Amino acid sequence: MMDKKNEQGNQKLTAFMNDYSIWFSQVVRAAFYPDVAEKELSGPPRIDTIPEIIERIGSDSVLSRLKEMQGHLHQLAAQMISTPNIPKISDFDMFWQTYEGFSNQIQRIEKDSLLSDFGVDIKTGLRSSAVMIVELERELERRARRGQPFSIAILRIDDEELRTSEAALEKTSFAIGKTIRSFDDAYVSGDGEFIISLKHSDTNGGLRFVSRFNQALKFDLGADFTVSSCVAEPLPGDDVPSLLVNIRADLDSITGTGKGVTGQYEEISPLNRFLQKLEENPSEEEKKEDKI
CATH class of the missing domain: 1.20.120 (Four Helix Bundle (Hemerythrin (Met), subunit A))
Incomplete structure (x- = not known):
């Protein structure tokens, strides 16, 4: 009560x-x-x-x-x-x-108020993962009704050892808070990862946010670490949990080319994504055949 x-x-x-x-x-x-x-x-x-x-x-x-x-x-x-x-x-x-x-x-x-963390991550002051999926689904539904663009950016600290560093998390969250607009939302999803909900923004708007963020992180805060990111523009009917899994997979591919890089999520069919994974991770039998 x-x-x-x-x-x-x-x-x-x-x-x-x-x-x-x-x-x-x-x-x-x-x-x-x-x-x-x-x-x-x-x-x-x-x-x-x-x-x-x-x-x-x-x-x-x-x-x-x-x-x-x-x-x-x-x-x-x-x-x-x-x-x-x-x-x-x-x-x-x-x-x-x-x-x-x-x-x-x-x-x-x-x-x-029904949540123990009040929907806010105590350490960073950003939104917590407890409310993330529901709120992203609500924003996607709003896009379907009104036809307004909406994009998601996933940011991840490159250095795995720094993903639990309070100093690195604090600088990253501060740079995010400084560069998102007042009506956007940012979530702490764990393991050095942040998910940004950019309302009324298409993919280009998402990429502009990432540019502002990188400028603030490097030049305003003098961070000595890098953050890589991937930007996506969800479509009405997308399953948000599955979409996040796929964006993370693209982010993994992006970070394989270097640190502090930014990429754009490419929407491909589940079959093509499966075939792409097979190409990136061939079976032991295929590896043996390649050697022959």
């Missing part, structure tokens, strides 16, 4: 998001119908000023990200309202996506 403090926190969260639904409508009205709408919108309070919500969240890393997303959301709203013309569709899409991402993060708080 939920205790009284959690119940109060959930009530505050519900009221908070109801206020944001009203605010969202007011922003859209002000942006597209400026002659009949008020330009001065106060909006709901900052999330880090509501004690019940702070206590309900109970995680500094989650609160910090929500605060950052909220600030970015209000910045985008101010930019749309301040322009004398109707906003460009790209600007509105960015505002809408950020609002949707912020709302989804708030909704997760209640759902994640």
Whole structure:
């Protein structure tokens, strides 16, 4: 049974998001119908000023990200309202996506409370593997409904000895957090591997993220280790667990050519993938025949 403090926190969260639904409508009205709408919108309070919500969240890393997303959301709203013309569709899409991402993060708080880790990896502050598959499947379903692109990037620390190093994991997760957008998600999947859910991004967008990440890791943080990656754009109907297995297989092939490399996942049939594995790993009998 939920205790009284959690119940109060959930009530505050519900009221908070109801206020944001009203605010969202007011922003859209002000942006597209400026002659009949008020330009001065106060909006709901900052999330880090509501004690019940702070206590309900109970995680500094989650609160910090929500605060950052909220600030970015209000910045985008101010930019749309301040322009004398109707906003460009790209600007509105960015505002809408950020609002949707912020709302989804708030909704997760209640759902994640059933998990012992709150859906967050304690060491890195990123999302945990406990919620990864369900959330990736949900994003793929959203793509099928709306036709919006969606890509996945798998990042893996090259040096096997560093895959359990707290310092290496901390630098990698910090570089990820610094370079993903506020509405994207990043998961710690174990053994030095990270999976990134890049919403509203095709494969090229995924590759641009990897480029930003590598720049941050090497030049901003001065990391002396490398991370290789593989980017994929799932298609509606894909089985997410099977897709991740195949992306990992492509990542294994990519890392066979060097360290710190980036590749793009190629969708091939199960039969061709099986034949490809046979070519890469011939049987003992085939090896003997080759020698003859």
